[in-house]
Amino acid sequence: MLDLVRGTKDLFGINLLKHKKIIQSAEDLSKRFNFHELQTPIIEKAGLFAKALDDETDIMNKEIYSFKDKGDELIALRPEFTACIMRHVIHNPNHLLKKPHKIFSYGPLFRYDRPQAGRQRQFSQINFEVLGASSMLYDAELILLAKKILSALKISDYQIHINYLGGPIAKEKYERLLFEYFSLHKSKLSESSSSKLDKNPLRILDSKDLNDQDIIKDAPGIDQVLSNRDIEIFEEFKYFLDHLGIKYIWNKQMVRGLNYYTGTIFEFVTEKIGAQSAILGGGRYDTLYENMGGKNPYTVNQGENTILPAVGFAAGIERLSLLMDDICHVKRNLICIASISFNENANSLKIAEILRTNICNSSVEILSFNGNMKKKLEMAAKIDSDYIIFIGEDEIASQVFSLRNMHTKEVHKLDMQGIIDFFN
Ligand code: HAM
16 A cells, blocks of 8 residues: 555655756756746646547557546546647747747656656656747757757767658658558567557557567668658758757658657667667657647738647656766765864854855755764765864864865865865
8 A cells, every 4th residue: 555656756865866957957958048938737638638649659549647537527647748738839829929939848747658667657858849930940959959958967878860750641651651561561560560550550660579670670761752842851950960060860760659740750769778768759740739729820811821830859857867877967065064072063053054055056964973083984974975074172263174075085174265165
């Protein structure tokens, strides 16, 4: 009864620090790129996701958490942000007059899937959407933003995979091509993949089944069906990436687990965290607004055009945390103040207060007098202290203190201002 729900975790200590550092870095960069934050409710009407995400996707089919509330309304825990953000702008089309309208969100999401390393039933994302902008410049800029977030977190072990899905004609042609190819291998496909053959062969490309992957690796790529116009747009995207010096791999069989994408798609993948290799994913979804019933966002005089060009991405906070193994970037320094005699407890309180007021990014703990210096050092080590300052009669009289680094054992003799400068 006291167990956690499967696929959920408490966040504490270093994991919580990493979680917060990711949000803080994303928030900081979101502002530099002129994004505005939107917070949406965790619960939504289940129909929202039925409308935005195709029934054939795993997310809609098997992974959505839904339940009837006391008023008999079918409610879902949000499995992603994009649909919620679309709901918000459909209700507030005047926000779209600001072109591009750039939205940043973060928070918990829920998908009922088999938990494993890097895959949870409650997980969190940082999510970015650029609405009302059709230029490939924005697709490239989002990849640059994603790279900058990873670099702020000192994550460098990943590859960028890109692909282009093309318009509805290319999509239809590609589905036909995949249908023909996978039909030849139907008997060897997993049960789940062969059930997708008739309705949505594109989704077979998502399969993580090893036998399926063997078949998928020789499947036709999207390049066989792209129109000249599609290729032109994709070339422009690649040109911008090249111009920014961003390295990428054109993965011609890449599709995404969500059905709303219409053009560029991209994923950042790593081999460092096991089977769940995608740390971040996104792409262009120019028809979602219209498909969800959005009205002409600009002016009534511009005809019936309800297309809202849009592109975005989301990164999984837990997967990013797994890649952030260098804890120094997120841990605050812990400074211990140790009284050498009982009489110095009051002075320790005062000095701790001066340090807490004047030093940012550090924590200060007082070790009250209860033993010799050796014992104090042991106590400080036990609570993972980084520095210790001993306070005795001599130190108070001279106002010169010994600041000892607990890791290197180096000692600095400093006055109070010197200590403050040392940490700031
Ligand atoms: P997604 O590929 O479904 O895209 O999720 C994006 C990222 O969320 C994944 O790359 C992964 O890091 C993380 N993630 C997904 N599911 C889980 C899970 N069960 N446990 C842990 N992490 C997970 C989307 O959600 C799109 N809405 C992204 C987007 C925004 N496209 C356009 N705009």
